[in-house]
Amino acid sequence: MEPETAERLLLSSLETPEHLIVLGRKYQLNSTNFPYYTDVAQFLWEYITEYGKAPNTELLLGEFPHFDVAPRQDFDHVAKVYADIHLTSQANTYFYTAQNLLSETPREAIPFLISRLQNLVHIEDQHQTVLDSRSTSERLEDYRSRRNGIGATNVFKTGVEPIDNFPVMLRRGQFVAILADTKVGKSWLALRIAAENYMAGRIVTIVSPELSLEELEMRSDVMMGRLMGYDLSYSALEIGQAGKQEETYEAFLKEWSGSNRKDWNVLNSLGTGSSVSVQDCATIARQTKADVLVVDGMPQLARPRDEKGWEGMEINARALKDIAIQQNCLVLTTQQLNREGAKDKGVPQAEHVAYSYGFNRELDLLLALGWDDISTVVRKIGVPFRRTGAPVTETFSISFDADRGDIGNQFVTEPTTFALDDFD
Structure with missing residues (x-):
């Protein structure tokens, strides 16, 4: 799916404050992460937050007559698709920037790329953990730290x-x-x-x-x-x-x-x-x-x-x-x-x-x-x-x-x- 299409489908499918919470908590997405329809995203975030629901199609088109409102999709599916596209786009941007730096200052380009990719991984993983993969010593340390209240x-x-x-x-x-x-x-x-x-x-x-x-x-x-x-x-x-x-x-x-x-x-x-x-x-x-x-x-x-x-x-x-x-x-x-x-x-x-x-x-x-x-x-x-x-x-x-x-x-x-x- 093209990034512009995925962005339009997701914005058209936003309905409740819970949807905004899911995007922020699960995918680290907010109104600034929609480059094709930044103004539409900002409007929807503010409206849904204030009124507790999405504006109807007539109101949305009244504000943005050139926005091609799509039929509402399954939110969970389209949110995941767009999150993957957004993550890929961020990674590609870092690759492109690092490639340009390589020809000039390779010693700076490699640490730049490593740190940016590590940040992406951290954002993806900060709300999850695989318990049966964590070391015994690490989990015991957590246990003992709780003893100190x-x-x-x-x-x-x-x-x-x-x-x-x-x-x-x-x-x-x-x-x-x-x-x-x-x-x-x-x-x-x-x-x-x-x-x-x-x-x-x-x-x-x-x-x-x-x-x-x-x-x-x-x-x-x-x-x-x-x-x-x-x-x-x-x-x-x-x-x-x-x-x-x-x-x-x-x-x-x-x-x-x-x-x-x-x-x-x-x-x-x-x-x-x-x-x-x-x-x-x-x-x-x-x-x-x-x-x-x-x-x-x-x-x-x-x-x-x-x-x-x-x-x-x-x-x-x-x-x-x-x-x-x-x-x-x-x-x-x-x-x-x-x-x-x-x-x-x-x-x-x-x-x-x-x-x-x-x-x-x-x-x-x-x-x-x-x-x-x-x-x-x-x-x-x-x-x-x-x-x-x-x-x-x-x-x-x-x-x-x-x-x-x-x-x-x-x-x-x-x-x-x-x-x-x-x-x-």
Whole structure:
């Protein structure tokens, strides 16, 4: 099949966001990989991402009257055909460039060709492995590295003692949510998890569609100050309190800025003229090379148009999971309760997530946060949904003094159990 024909057939067969995910995840193809119909590809990517479906033929021809729309083909087949053609084209380009270099600088041409072909092989193989061909020593090393838990580069702690000690380990490629009612403190818990991993040397990116940039900065200062040994108060930062607090704050700022790391990135939507979208999250995660991406306020993310609330939520959840895989990072978001869950002041159950249970289908792990009768600076936390690993049937009481950033130390109380029906 001619490259132009394969490109036209594939573009004509795109229908859903899942098709775009397959092209990116399986074949490393995006809208820039269609040289004959670049504008058409860009339009289709943007339209399908925004509306959750492909435009009809009339709309597509209205935008591109010279594009010869083909009857829809079997997507899986035509995607594989085009991926093979694209891969061959890339290889031929490298061969052609190397051939020209050979006549001038052969010592540069050969390493050039080897490195480019190796990159192609790496792209093809980075999402697969043949387990029975890997050496025993290599797999045993992987096993032993997991024994060290957080020491592994793909494992993340939460900073919450009972969760880390269980242990519940978060990993790259996972999509994790914090479920809680309004004002319980899910945004603060997300920051606590982010700060824990920043202190472990990770790059953190926080996107908040609902908080102002000033609020994000002050909350970040309190949380990071606590972990760095500075006793800061959010309420004091709000009013610019003079005296001892100001001296402590100045010392903290000097130490933090003096690290020259530039690994704590915050973004909000105020002043942009539009709501933050999943595409915005993907872009900033890629630009900042985030190890941990926090999306604070899942319900506030822009949804594809013409989609019902629950359908748009599922599409966005699926896209965030894709970001976790594509960017090889941990994606952490915060989610509201539904009306039924809001009636109960305890730790929410998995079915209490707002906008239907479908959101949970994209999750790897759900942390649930609720009020605790012990004190106003104590919360109960649990794990009502965990895709893999032993069920966590208990809930735990933890310190939760958000004003001082003291979050995550365990209080010993009588355990509460989840119903086993809550687990998949």
